[in-house]
Amino acid sequence: MKRFSGTLGVQQGTRILFSDFAHDGAMWTGSGPREVRRTETFSEPFLAPPAVMVSVSMWDIDNKANSRIDLSAENITAEGFEIVCRTWSDSRIARIRADWMAIGATQDDEAWDVI
Structure with a gap:
């Protein structure tokens, strides 16, 4: 059986998701259900x-x-x-900045895999 010895890694970031007031975007001028998605790559x-x-x-x-x-x-x-930002009804969002943190297993460069 192959065994792995890993470590815990942490990554973080910040992202302005939209600035809809600047160009009359849907989050600022729309109504009802609205959604913005932004992809983050580690x-x-x-x-x-x-x-x-x-x-x-x-x-x-x-x-x-x-x-x-x-x-x-x-x-x-x-x-x-x-990152997914949703709003609904008559809410008007001009802009949002989101911070994120990811915690998970990462490769340990010092670990040896002995078979």
Whole structure:
């Protein structure tokens, strides 16, 4: 049986998901269900899909309606994932910045695989 000795790796990043106020985009001018997806690629792949946490680090939202934001990580693989931002009803989002952190198994360059 082949054995692996790995280590825990952490990667993080930040991304402005959209600035819809600048060009009258759907998150700013639309209504009803809306969604924006942005792909993030890890600088080094993990050995398996890692645990990914996404959080809002900046938001610019119209104060005339309720603030509705659903922010998540989807389609997580060892190579990357998608940040998904959803809103609905009459919420108007001018822009959002998201921070993310991924934690998972990585190759240990010091580990030896002896068969």
